[in-house]
Amino acid sequence: MDQGSRDQTQDNIAVRVDGLVRTFGDFIAVDHINLNVRAGEIFGFLGPNGAGKSTTIKMLCGLLMPTSGNGNVGGYDIITQSEEIKQNIGYMSQRFSLYDDLTVEENINFFSGIYSVPDNRKQARKEWVLNMAGLREDRSTPTRTLPGGFKQRLALGCAILHEPRILFLDEPTSGVDPISRRNFWDMISDMARSGTTVFVTTHYMDEADYCDRLALIYRGKIIADGTPAELRKDFMTRDVLEIEAEPLMTALDVLEKQGIEAAIFGSLLHAIVENASQAIPLIRSTLTGSNIVVHRVDKIVASLEDVFVTLIETS
Amino acid sequence: MKLLRIKAIAKKEIIQVRRDPLSLAMAFIMPVLLLVLFGYAITLDVNNLTTIVYDADRSSISRELIAELTSSGYFTIVRNAEREKEIDDYLDAGTARVAVSIPSDFSRVIRTEGVAQLQIIVDGSDSNTATIALGYLAALTEIANQRLAGARSALLIEPRVRVWYNPELKSRNFIIPGLIAVIMMVIAALLTSLTFAREWERGTMEQLIATPVQPSELVLGKLIPYFLIGFTDMVITVLMAVFLFEVPLKGNVFILGVVSSVFLFGALGLGIVISIVAKSQLVASQIAMVATFLPAFLLSGFMFAISNMPLPLQLFSRLIPARYFVSVLKGIFLKGNPIRLLVVDAIFLLIFAVIVVAVANKKLNKYIE
């Protein structure tokens, strides 16, 4: 372990980012973000598509040069030491990026060679990945024919054959069925528990609770960060109401005209108020007074999606 | 540079190549196809010239002349015209390429020791054939003249002609050795020009550059399987050339193998550079056609003599590796040249290969943009 990485682990910071900026022509994809990811934690990077998540993770992995700012991954500088970073991390790209025309086993062998897994560990690691991905019986199956969930796990496995300390996953659960998503997060938790730092990007808000800490990114800027509990606490002072009413859009208009923060959640409305018991009757009467049919108005526990939507609306 | 990683890349590439039997089959059919086309179908020899003859004289002398035309074997008379106008029709329609018109006073003038006019019209649109046709006709006329002049006109100066290396002037021997260069260039281009572009398009390239693998390892690892295919193609081509087409191989086979390998490396490297730079298979294929096949085919001296080209193109051809390889091939096959005479060309090929592989390394940076 060289000087650089030892300092980092003394602080316990695995990934540090300082004022990172990346522009593409006139478009600012990543706008002065700062991050600190502690070793061994699962760090979630949440945001809608196009917010800058992928761009950020690619800069951290040494795939893109930042326009300005700097960062450290595992003690190595992302601008000047990208090769060292690549030797010490695992990366799973958005498209899973396995070789479709190779079998499961051939893909594992390939990445084993690429990551220079030592000979005496090769077989053990291969069996471990096959086991983890549930593909022990399918090692000779062409990757092309695997269902999405298995491809995802195989891709994850291939990214950690060399047991890296830090793992970067770019939208690993995109387009995968919910059950597979759950299983996947179980695997990630296991990894974190054994000391691996996991940096994950996702646009699924409900996955936020699997993370130790989060950063919410919108339009290239970080609009909030902290643990899921901390983020919710910010809004504990305020209550969230769930409203079922028709017509939905008119109801939204009416509420907004009254100065009430509200947003559409599926086929329902969520409204953020100071005090639920006071607000509920007020809202009922306002809506009914405008000839809107109100089915129910309930107080609910704030989800991170609520937090996020609010933050976006106010930014 | 780690051997382990190169092996991993090469192994993966080999697996992928094996799983695409269609491409592999085409890679082996290609040289055979080209050899058959160039060995059997294509010939630069000109004969069977479609001719229309208008004999207004119809004398024994004119008929003798026409008979000589036919017996030369070069001209095939498709029509004995009844009216002069037919010449226009036949040439316009392309039914005849040559027209010979004998005026009505032909035999009379000859008999009175005068100078008789023989009208010859050729279809100039195919200038090569036309030039050769005119040459044949001029030669035939000279022979006729000598006969008319009798023994008195035995030539004072007799040209004694010897043809070296390819005594029967077989165009096959001329074309096939150089063809090997074209074949290898084409195979190299077709196989390697898409390889990196394909990985970019499929997204696997992005995954690769996030790993510790080095550009040089990627380039070498990918070169290996295609080198094996290209070399096999070369062996097939040489075997067919020697045993099927009976092209002489007077020089050293081992040297042939070595120089071919160097050339192959350079050609494959060029394909790889195109593949790295293009990032899209569509673009790569177009660039490959223009940058590899066309120069090898047109400017290497394989078929069209460089000395005939305008000076700027002659100079440009010095940048084309195929030019040097064609020279070596002709030297080894037909002239049996020793190393001493091949070494300069071989060094150029080596320099090209080194430069190209270096460029590939440099251009393959491990960044997305």
Add this chain to the structure above:
Amino acid sequence: MQISFERIRQMVIKEFIQVLRDKRMKAIVFVVPVLQTLVFGFAVTTDVSSIPTAVMDLDRSYESRELVRRFTASGYFLIKALPGSPAEVQEVLDRSEVTVVLQINRGFSSDLKRGIRTAVQVIADGTESNTATVALDYTTRIIQKYSLDIAGQSARTSARIDVRQRAWYNPELKSKNYNVPGVIAMVIMLTSLLLTSMAVVREREIGTMEQLMVTPLRPLELILGKTIPFALIGFFDMVLITALGVLIFSIPINGPLWLLPLSTAIYLLSVLGIGLFISTIAMTQQQALMASFLFYMPAILLSGFMFPIENMPILFQYLTYANPLRYFLVIIRGIFLKGNGFNILWPQLSALLILGAVVITLSSIRFRKRLS
């Protein structure tokens, strides 16, 4: 079975955007035909001139020098070396520095003066058999003429045949007039064929083909959407090359101009049809590229583009009847050089039309089947 022109239009636009979005592609569509025209116009010439020659004049007399002068004055020979011994002659031929060696031995002039028959050695490098054949022909003629001239007027007193020769359509017998119109055929074949086959297969490879299949898009619309852009590019190339040919190479256009786009359109039917066909057998772009090339090579070589069909073995001559390029070349050269009009070219046009219709119908049927 309603065909929606709007959907076709959208597909064509999308295809254009995709293909031309890449700056390099835009350049290629323009540069490739230009490069090919220039190279074919300038480089590909079977006209023989400046044949590298070596002269070993051991006689060094007035007569020997005069003979050599005639060689250079003809314009066909370019003296590159003056070897002094047989060993040097060997070297110069082994190195391929010259194609012809002229060797005049001592005693040449004295023999001539005494009216004794003398010989001149001519050695040709047979590896360049094409050049060598022509070179030998010229050599013989120059020597013969010199021979006659020296013999004086005596040969003229008897009857002789004088040849008046003319070359029609291309009076100066310039190769470029023959080659450049043919380049139109070649470039269209290369570009449109390759682009069509690869563009279709690319969708299959990337996976967007499935996407398209789920839409209301009909197979015929897909076919049209995929082929029309490349037909347009083919037309563009035709105009570009014609302009280059006329402006830079002074190629004449003696025939009716309107026949050019018409025949190009008919030719494109075949080219695009073949591109479509290839797209039904290729699963990857790699396969499409190789298959296109496998078709392209014989098509070019067996078309009469550089090598006259009449000189090929009969079997191959029959094969050329199935080659659209064969007919198109006759048409193109007919229009440019011979001033041929519809009245003369209708057999080729019909053949091309029938061939094109058959090819594109069969390919479309196969394409449709593959989609479902």
